[in-house]
Amino acid sequence: MTFVTALTVFVLAIYVGVEVINKVPPTLHTPLMSGSNALSGITVVGALILAGQPDVPELVHVIAGVAVAFAMINVVGGFLVTHRMLGMFQKKR
């Protein structure tokens, strides 16, 4: 991917993000934060590529392996905690 392509994607995604989120009601601020936080665990993709790449030194595998663990905590924890919180809002008496 060329730098300009990457930059294009970056700038457009920032705009989409701002547009999509601008009108969130305060009730959903916390779930939105933990939910978007789970998305930032997308770094797991980068970590997986490096942790699984053949022909690189062991050190790279170890560092990337720790990164996989960190990112997975972020992903799994983020989605689950958001789900639990949203469950609170859904309960009907």
Place this chain on the structure above:
Amino acid sequence: MHTQDFRDLAYLVAAVFFIVDLKWMAHPRTAVRGNYLGAFGMAIAIAATVLGQSMTWKYVLIGAGVGTVIGWSMAAKVKMTSMPEMVGILNGFGGGASVLVGAAALIGAQQALGSGTGMGLQEEIATVLSALIGSVTFYGSYVAFGKLAEFLAVKWKLKGWQKAIKYGFAAVTALIGIAYGVAVGLLDPNASGRDKLIAWLTTVSFLLIGWILTLKKDRFPGMDVCKWLAAALSIGIGVLLVLDPANIPLYWLLAGVSGVLGVLLTISIGGADMPVAIALLNSYSGLAGAATGFVIGNSVLIVAGSLVGASGIVLTKIMCKAMNRSMTNVLFGTMGPTADTPDAEEVYRTVKATSAEEIAIMLDGAQHVVIIPGYGMAVAQAQHTVRQLAGLLEEKGTKVEYAIHPVAGRMPGHMNVLLAEANIEYEKLREMDEINGEMDQVDVAIVVGANDVVNPVAETDPKSPIAGMPIIQAYKAKTVIVIKRSLSPGFAGIPNPLFAADNCLMYFNDGKKAIQDIITAVKESS
């Protein structure tokens, strides 16, 4: 089509799912679906990454297994009242992962070529940003977590688990720094004198982090200078690293110095500013991910990272606006009483105290009651008791609503989560601007553990530290009841003339105990 094309298509699908996820998260009815879609998108992205290519599975599986178990058990066990800490710590893991991926990419690229990294200028800059933003996020989030869990930068005696985390984490940070210094500085025969020097400086920066984390106060003289210095050093080292990207020790030094910056930026942030800090760190964790996306040239990382970055910035802006403060003021400023602050004794001369019985009589005659919760309600875990009281009043035909200030509590939407946990329908939660227009029709306003967000000084005294901050205009209600343990000031450190107003009665008690007493009194009187 090649495998890579399929993979990129899968990434595109995941990116679209993430966008729709956030869109759905913005509405109460679709939020649950949105979260599922996001998780599904993540699964697609992960599957596309690992399937269809030869991989070394060992570290992938260990890492994924350990991460899943830890993440799952943390999220499954955490109490709703501890949500700010949980969100804080999760931000940190994302940031930490970015630092490590940047390092792994750099080492891999450098060792593959023998000399240089084969990276273009843009990848080098992105690697630097990965380390810088990632490390600020990691240590900043840990500090936010520690402050919310009340074990960092505090004077009082800690519980066993608090001590274990506080000193354990500081020791691990210091040990990693020392281990790295020894490995490069003493044991590596190929390291040049310059490498050794940088490695030992890295050790120093990690020791510094460890030391600051054990301090018992959140400010020290010259702290602002240190913040600027750490920021300037981080950028300086970043520039050096761009010029000399194959210099791995420099990368770790950058991570260390940025870590110092992250700790310093967050440790002085007080309770009421925490919502801003948490939202900002959320944004950083996304931007760190996006930077990592630039390093490895991966579109899905860039899209997801920038979505999170944008959402964090939007939330930060909402929070800052709700406090009428700028971001610089939150990060670098201090908050507290000024020379013009009126004397508390003078202000509180006409304070009237009341009893549960008297409150019950007032509530009996009320048609419209508004409850204004603050951080004190969260501390007292009074949300369920509050709902019981509201239920009791509603049975008698009283209209009960809740007025929520955007920065009440310790994270954006904190009060909403707690009240939802207590089964209160979100239709009854009214936003500040809406309820203020109707406040003069309200018979009784009950303030539970809130202070600065109902302080009329924000509207009347332009010299006050909270001047211009939008408040919930509780003073307009016919009667105001404030449940508070004492007349101690809120976060801003200034007295609140509302407590001494003619229409205000103070009920000095713990939030939960107070409401329980009122419930008993209401039951007896009917």
